[in-house]
Amino acid sequence: MATNYATVTWDQLHRDARTLSSALMARAPFKGIVAVTRGGLIPAAIIARELDCRLVESISVISYSGESAEDQKEPRVVKAPVAAGDGEGFLIIDDLVDSGETAKIVRDVLPKAHFACLYAKPNGKPHTDQYVMEVAQDTWVLFPWDTAPLFVPPLARNLG
Numbered sequence: 001m002a003t004n005y006a007t008v009t010w011d012q013l014h015r016d017a018r019t020l021s022s023a024l025m026a027r028a029p030f031k032g033i034v035a036v037t038r039g040g041l042i043p044a045a046i047i048a049r050e051l052d053c054r055l056v057e058s059i060s061v062i063s064y065s066g067e068s069a070e071d072q073k074e075p076r077v078v079k080a081p082v083a084a085g086d087g088e089g090f091l092i093i094d095d096l097v098d099s100g101e102t103a104k105i106v107r108d109v110l111p112k113a114h115f116a117c118l119y120a121k122p123n124g125k126p127h128t129d130q131y132v133m134e135v136a137q138d139t140w141v142l143f144p145w146d147t148a149p150l151f152v153p154p155l156a157r158n159l160g
């Protein structure tokens with residue numbers, strides 16, 4: 001299990017996706033964007049809007065079955081990004097790189113594309129061309145689609 005959790009709110013995610021979009025403008029225009037499903041779908045939608053990019057393809061990769069690094073499986077591509085060819089002129093977007101295994105397999109499929117993500121853990125950093133924020137390796141990022149607000153009892157109720 002991860003030692004720590006980092007909760008990302010919708011607002012924060014939108015801000016970080018816009019920050020990444022600003023940085024990516026230096027390389028625009030792209031022929032299209034390839035979202036790495038599922039985590040890359042919402043960041044890719046925000047970035048496609050900011051870069052005014054209408055061609056959005058996807059690559060579907062399955063690599064985790066639960067909420068920790070121990071739940072990692074051998075990544076499997078279950079849908080290819082046919083519209084992106086070898087990736088030339090394309091931008092790949094994922095939510096984060098952790099071990100970097102997903103990014104490696106995606107880059108094998110699209111060797112000429114530029115890979116960008118919102119968050120990068122140290123082991124994943126060598127496998128992304130660009131990211132917004134580094135997160136510690138022992139921290140599990142909780143995305144807004146992973147969480148829901150819960151009632152928390154007042155501190156005073158726990159006294160006595």
Ligand SMILES: O=P(O)(O)OC[C@H]1O[C@H](OP(=O)(O)OP(=O)(O)O)[C@H](O)[C@@H]1O
Nearest residue numbers: 037038039063064097098099100101102
């Ligand atoms: O660098 P790695 O160790 O490979 O981990 C990063 C990948 O793990 C998560 O996807 P996941 O396989 O959980 O699927 P999902 O995007 O469908 O939730 C995340 O969205 C990245 O794609």
Ligand SMILES: Nc1nc2[nH]cnc2c(=O)[nH]1
Nearest residue numbers: 064098139140141142143
């Ligand atoms: N939600 C989530 N998925 C992941 N897949 C690999 N690492 C992570 C992480 O920290 N958070």
Ligand SMILES: [Mg+2]
Nearest residue numbers: 037038039040
């Ligand atoms: Mg993913």
